[in-house]
Structure formats: structure tokens, C-alpha cells
Amino acid sequence: MSRLQKWFWGLALVPPLSVFAVWGIWDNAKLFFITLLNGLTLASLYFIVASGFTLVFGLMRNVNLAHGSLYLLGGYVGYIVAEKTGLFVLALAAGFLVAALVGLLMQVAIFRFMQGEDLRQTMVTIGLSIVIADLLLWGIGAQVHQMSAPGWLAGPLRDIPLITAYSKYRMALLPLGIIIGVLLWLFLNRTRVGMMIRAGVDDRGMLAATGVNVNLVFAATFAIGAGLAGFGGVIGAVELSMVPGEDVRLLLASLIVVIVGGMGSVVGAALGAVILGVAETYGLAYAPTYSVVFTFVILVMVLAFRPRGILGQAA
Amino acid sequence: MSAAEWRNAMNAGSGRLAMGKVLVLPPQEKTESWTRKNPIRARHVLVLGFLLAFPMYATPFLTYQIGAQSLALGLIALSLTFLGGYGGMVSLAQMTVAGVAGYMLAVFGASGEAALSLGWSWWIAVPIAIVIATLVGTAIGWLSVRTEGIYTIMITLAVGVAFYYLCLQNYSVLNGFQGFQRVYAPTVLGINLREPVPFYFLVLACALGGYFLAKYILRAPFGIAMQGIRDNPRRMNALGFHVMAHRVAAYAVAGLIAAVGGVLFTWYNGLVTPGSVGTSWLINILVIAVLGGMRHPIGPFIGAIVFVLLQTFAIDLIDRERFNLVIGGVFLAIVLFSPDGLLGLWAALKSRFPSGSKFLTPRGGIR
Numbered sequence: 001m002s003r004l005q006k007w008f009w010g011l012a013l014v015p016p017l018s019v020f021a022v023w024g025i026w027d028n029a030k031l032f033f034i035t036l037l038n039g040l041t042l043a044s045l046y047f048i049v050a051s052g053f054t055l056v057f058g059l060m061r062n063v064n065l066a067h068g069s070l071y072l073l074g075g076y077v078g079y080i081v082a083e084k085t086g087l088f089v090l091a092l093a094a095g096f097l098v099a100a101l102v103g104l105l106m107q108v109a110i111f112r113f114m115q116g117e118d119l120r121q122t123m124v125t126i127g128l129s130i131v132i133a134d135l136l137l138w139g140i141g142a143q144v145h146q147m148s149a150p151g152w153l154a155g156p157l158r159d160i161p162l163i164t165a166y167s168k169y170r171m172a173l174l175p176l177g178i179i180i181g182v183l184l185w186l187f188l189n190r191t192r193v194g195m196m197i198r199a200g201v202d203d204r205g206m207l208a209a210t211g212v213n214v215n216l217v218f219a220a221t222f223a224i225g226a227g228l229a230g231f232g233g234v235i236g237a238v239e240l241s242m243v244p245g246e247d248v249r250l251l252l253a254s255l256i257v258v259i260v261g262g263m264g265s266v267v268g269a270a271l272g273a274v275i276l277g278v279a280e281t282y283g284l285a286y287a288p289t290y291s292v293v294f295t296f297v298i299l300v301m302v303l304a305f306r307p308r309g310i311l312g313q314a315a
Numbered sequence: 316m317s318a319a320e321w322r323n324a325m326n327a328g329s330g331r332l333a334m335g336k337v338l339v340l341p342p343q344e345k346t347e348s349w350t351r352k353n354p355i356r357a358r359h360v361l362v363l364g365f366l367l368a369f370p371m372y373a374t375p376f377l378t379y380q381i382g383a384q385s386l387a388l389g390l391i392a393l394s395l396t397f398l399g400g401y402g403g404m405v406s407l408a409q410m411t412v413a414g415v416a417g418y419m420l421a422v423f424g425a426s427g428e429a430a431l432s433l434g435w436s437w438w439i440a441v442p443i444a445i446v447i448a449t450l451v452g453t454a455i456g457w458l459s460v461r462t463e464g465i466y467t468i469m470i471t472l473a474v475g476v477a478f479y480y481l482c483l484q485n486y487s488v489l490n491g492f493q494g495f496q497r498v499y500a501p502t503v504l505g506i507n508l509r510e511p512v513p514f515y516f517l518v519l520a521c522a523l524g525g526y527f528l529a530k531y532i533l534r535a536p537f538g539i540a541m542q543g544i545r546d547n548p549r550r551m552n553a554l555g556f557h558v559m560a561h562r563v564a565a566y567a568v569a570g571l572i573a574a575v576g577g578v579l580f581t582w583y584n585g586l587v588t589p590g591s592v593g594t595s596w597l598i599n600i601l602v603i604a605v606l607g608g609m610r611h612p613i614g615p616f617i618g619a620i621v622f623v624l625l626q627t628f629a630i631d632l633i634d635r636e637r638f639n640l641v642i643g644g645v646f647l648a649i650v651l652f653s654p655d656g657l658l659g660l661w662a663a664l665k666s667r668f669p670s671g672s673k674f675l676t677p678r679g680g681i682r
Contacts (some may be wrong), residue, residue, distance in 0.1 A: 061465065063465045063468060063469055065468075065472070110651070118465045119405060119465060119468075120650060120654055122465050122468055123601075123605060123646075123650040124647065124650050124651065126598055126601065126646070127643055127644075127646045127647035127650055128643075128647065130595075130598065130639055130640075130642065130643030130646065131639075131640060131643040131644060131647065133639070134637065134639040134640040134643060135640070137639075138637065138640070248476065248594045251476075252472075252473060252476040252477070255469050255472060255473045256473055258469075259469060259470060259473065263466075288484070289484050289485050289486060289487065290481075290484070290485070291484065292477055292480040292481050292484055293481065295477060296474075296477045296481075299470075299473060299474075299477070300458060303458055303459075303461060303462075303470065304458070304461075307461040307462060
């Protein structure tokens with residue numbers, strides 16, 4: 001981005017947003033900051049789910065449109081495990097593992113045989129998402145499931161300046177998202193497998209030529225990506241709720257996050273998640289009937305001026 | 316398409332070439348007449364005769380539920396085949412375009428919601444609905460042609476789902492969750508188009524119109540250029556074609572087809588709700604197009620017939636609630652084992668028993 005463009009965007013975005021912020025704080029400071037926190041915690045969930053999506057996409061050019069279904073699957077599994085054992089951490093682990101296992105199965109049983117056929121792989125994930133969604137509806141039913149937060153995170157956090165109280169669980173999501181982001185960054189940048197994944201993103205053929213078993217790397221990445229969706233599902237089962245249709249919502253969120261942030265980039269996913277989460281909650285708080293329009297305007301603006309996303313690079 | 320045909324087509328379109336002056340074109344063979352390239356075969360007469368005679372011996376239920384519904388759905392799916400099979404752009408937002416047409420029809424025309432509908436007569440409301448929906452389709456195209464392949468799927472899906480949420484959340488214009496009920500076909504020249512048989516013939520006329528429009532455009536220089544862009548955009552760009560403009564124009568044509576289909580489908584249902592533009596319907600249109608095969612404009616209609624038959628009858632065999640499982644499974648099987656859909660299966664059968672005729676010309680489709 002040239003310097004002129006930076007100035008242009010700075011002038012186009014900063015004054016209106018700061019005017020809105022000043023007006024919002026002056027009008028109702030409590031609402032403003034609670035909305036900000038809600039937005040950031042929602043962004044944390046979006047980031048966890050979308051980072052898996054972007055990881056798989058970046059390495060395999062596989063747009064996994066069944067990602068939302070894996071999210072819902074993880075959520076249900078977490079719900080059942082938490083109900084049986086009462087341990088939230090165990091539920092998180094179970095959600096991650098089951099979704100990762102299903103993802104691994106998908107990669108090993110199906111996608112391995114259609115390497116390089118992007119469009120066909122995407123079609124298959126659409127078919128899978130229909131089937132998984134219907135199986136879940138069959139097995140679990142259409143009623144709303146809401147998981148309660150674990151005991152040590154239940155209830156509100158009191159005596160915060162300005163907003164007086166805020167849900168402990170939602171507050172905890174903020175550091176959780178950051179921790180997962182940092183871990184993912186460390187994994188991708190500081191470990192051997194991460195190095196292979198990054199090399200695969202840049203040049204699949206060359207990675208194979210250096211003697212790395214690419215199929216194994218692919219399978220591992222797919223498992224981690226799917227697992228992150230399941231992990232997000234367990235978190236979302238408490239923060240939002242689980243009902244058929246949530247899969248589509250999170251799929252849409254993941255899509256927009258990676259389109260806005262740039263596909264295949266974990267940092268881009270974080271940026272996109274913050275933009276989407278904050279825009280969505282402010283939209284819902286200040287202009288309820290048109291909140292989705294904000295999301296859409298952001299999408300259009302990014303596509304019109306940065307077709308590969310804010311941090312995206314040429315594929 | 317064979318190399319010779321391709322050259323012919325390129326030469327026919329050479330008026331568009333910016334470097335036409337530099338290129339010295341070889342003397343062209345005379346283009347064959349349309350009827351010689353496209354002889355009317357027995358199967359064409361048979362299909363047309365069957366379609367025309369269908370309401371005579373079928374019950375009103377079959378005429379309306381099966382005949383009219385599959386033709387209307389086929390028309391919407393045709394717009395996707397046109398884009399996906401021949402333009403290489405798989406757009407999931409075609410049902411959104413159809414839904415916009417339906418919503419505009421309800422907003423400008425008459426519906427059960429007298430407070431929100433303007434109640435204009437059909438001959439104003441229908442053209443307005445079609446024009447607006449075509450413009451929306453073009454705008455979606457303008458947005459998504461910046462991307463390619465799988466990116467297009469992602470962006471059109473995002474646009475489609477965003478429109479669904481807009482319909483769900485907006486009560487001031489689009490009536491939110493309720494949508495618009497009782498959006499009925501009008502009575503024209505004393506013929507009540509709500510009756511099964513007149514409605515069937517209306518849909519049949521539109522479907523035939525859409526089919527032949529698609530066939531005509533695909534043989535016109537524009538259509539050939541579009542297929543060239545599908546196969547190799549960079550080369551077409553180097554030849555002086557404006558790739559983006561061709562793609563947006565393709566979206567506009569597809570938008571028109573989808574808009575007409577959307578008006579018909581709304582009349583068929585008698586209502587338009589957020590559910591009619593929800594994800595399941597966005598994907599159903601893709602399922603129909605892929606099921607039939609994206610290599611020929613007849614594919615979406617075949618796919619629609621199979622889809623509607625499955626929807627109507629197959630669920631009697633298993634649990635009524637499990638339709639999605641059946642259709643998802645069938646879709647998966649088709650994508651996994653016959654990427655060119657039922658037409659691909661037919662072609663595979665034909666190549667086993669060669670008879671000399673060439674059925675499928677274009678390459679491409681879903682790969």
C-alpha cells in the first residue's frame with residue numbers, strides 16, 4: 001500500500017469512526033463499552049473458528065464449507081461430555097478431538113483422492129455439510145441447547161469501572177482467543193511441522209520434492225483446522241447457543257473473516273475477526289434492523305479495494 | 316469443442332479483437348448454418364411433444380407440483396449452469412437473485428400484507444421486479460468477478476447468506492420473518508394463471524424461452540468468448556478481450572434468467588419468505604445444476620425433475636424428515652463419482668455404445 005493510499009484510508013476511516021466513538025461515549029458510555037467488550041469477545045470466538053478455516057484453506061486451497069457443521073458437531077459433543085462428566089475442560093478436549101477426527105477422516109478418505117481439484121473438493125464439502133447437518137438434526141433434535149459455563153467462570157465479574165459488571169465467562173474468552181492465537185503463531189513459526197505447513201502454503205510441489213510426506217502434513221493440518229472448529233463449537237455452546245442453523249451462521253462468519261482479513265493468513269484472520277465481531281455487535285446495538293448491512297458494506301469495501309483481503313497476498 | 320470449431324468461432328468473433336488489423340486472418344470457410352449444425356432429432360420432437368401433452372393426461376397435482384415446479388426450478392438452475400458450466404464461475408447467489416425478484420414482486424405488486432405491498436398491477440410489478448433483480452445479479456457479478464474459482468463460491472455464498480439475514484431482520488420493507496404471503500399469479504385476458512394448466516404452460520413458455528436464449532447466446536460471439544475466458548482468461552486478455560466486462564455481462568444474462576425463474580417460483584409457492592432465500596435453497600440450486608450436469612443447458616432441467624421427484628416421492632420410502640439426507644447423499648455420490656452429473660453418466664453410457672453422434676460439445680463444468 002502506498003503512502004498516499006494509507007493517508008486516504010486514514011482520512012476516510014478514522015474521523016467518522018472517532019466521531020461515532022465520541023458520540024457513543026457521550027451518549028451512553030456504559031452501552032458503548034459493553035458493546036465493545038461484547039464485540040471483542042465475539043471476535044475471539046470468530047477468530048478461533050476462522051483460524052482453522054484459513055489454515056486449511058491456506059495449505060490445501062480447500063474451502064471447507066463443512067466447517068460450520070464441524071463447529072456444531074464439536075458443540076454438541078462438548079455439551080454431552082459436560083453433561084456426563086461435569087468437566088468443562090474435558091468437554092473442550094472432546095469437542096476438539098471429535099471434530100479433528102472427523103476432519104482427518106474427510107481428508108484421508110475423500111480429499112486425498114482429488115488433490116488439486118479445488119472446485120470439486122468444495123462441492124464435496126457442501127454435500128458433507130448437508131449430510132452432517134441433517135444427521136445432527138436427526139440425532140440431537142431441533143431444540144435449542146445451551147451449555148452453562150463452568151463453576152469457576154459462572155456469574156459476573158463485579159466492580160469494573162464504567163460498566164460495573166460483566167460476565168466472567170465472556171471476559172475469559174478474550175485472553176483465551178489471544179492465547180490460542182499466540183500458540184498457533186508459535187506452532188506455525190517455531191516448530192518443524194509449522195515450518196512444513198508454511199512451506200506447503202508457499203509451494204506444495206517443492207515441499208514434496210524435499211522429501212516431506214505432504215499427505216501427512218495435509219492430514220495434520222486438516223485435523224487441526226477441523227479441531228479448532230470443534231473447539232470453537234464448545235466455547236460457542238456457552239456463549240451463544242446450539243441449534244440447527246448456527247452452523248451456517250458461523251460458516252458465514254468464517255467466510256467473511258477470511259475474505260476480509262486475507263485468506264490463508266492467521267494474523268489476517270485475527271484482524272478480520274475483530275473487524276467483523278465489533279461491527280456486528282455495534283450494528284446490533286445501535287441499528288438492529290440493518291446490522292447485517294454493516295457487515296455487508298465492509299465485505300464490499302474490502303473486495304472492491306483489496307480483492308485478496310487486507311493482509312492477503314497473491315495466491 | 317474441436318480445434319477447428321474453436322478457430323471458426325474465434326474468427327467469427329474477430330470483430331472484437333483489438334489487434335484485428337495486425338492479424339492477417341486466413342480465408343474463412345463459410346459458417347455452417349445453424350440447422351445443419353443442430354439438426355432437429357427425433358428426441359427433440361419427442362421431448363417437446365411430451366412437454367406439450369403432459370397436462371392432458373397428468374393430474375392437476377402432477378402438472379402443478381411436478382411439472383411447473385421442476386421447470387421453474389430448472390430455469391433458476393439454468394442461470395447457474397450458464398455461469399458455472401460456460402463461464403467457469405460457480406455462483407451460489409442465483410437463488411438470491413431469484414429471491415430479490417420474488418420480494419420485489421411482493422413489495423410492488425399485491426400480497427397478503429396490504430400495509431407493505433404497493434399493490435400495483437402485475438404488468439408494472441413484474442417488469443420492475445425483473446429489472447431490479449437483474450441489476451442485483453449484475454451487481455453481485457461485479458463484486459465477485461474480482462475473484463476466481465473457489466473464491467467466487469465463498470463470496471457469492473457470503474452475499475447470499477447476508478441477504479437472507481437482511482430479509483430476516485428487516486421489518487420495515489421486507490416484513491422480517493413473516494415475509495409475504497399470498498403472492499399469486501394474476502388473471503390475464505380472462506385466463507387465471509393460478510390454475511395448474513395455464514400456469515404450467517406459462518412456466519413452460521418461460522423455460523423454453525430461457526433454454527433457447529441460453530443456447531443462442533452460447534453460440535453467439537459473446538458466448539464463445541465467455542467459454543474462452545473460462546478455459547484461459549489470460550490468453551483471452553492477451554487477445555484483446557475485456558475479461559471482466561464479459562464476466563459481468565454473463566452475470567447480467569444469468570441474473571435475467573434467474574429473475575424470471577424467481578417470479579415464477581414465487582407465484583408457484585404463493586409466498587416469499589426469508590426461508591426461500593436461505594442457505595438450503597442457495598445450495599439446492601447448486602445441487603440441481605450439478606445433479607443434471609453443467610455441460611449442457613438441458614442439464615438443470617433434468618436435475619430439477621430428479622430433485623422434485625425425490626422431494627415429492629422418495630421421502631415416502633424413508634422418513635419424511637430425512638429429505639436433506641437423501642438429497643445430500645445423492646449430491647455427494649454425483650460429485651464423487653460423476654462430476655458431470657446425470658448428463659455425464661449418459662455420455663459415459665454413450666461412449667460405451669458409440670453411435671457416431673456427438674452429444675456433448677463443451678468441455679469444462681465442474682472439475
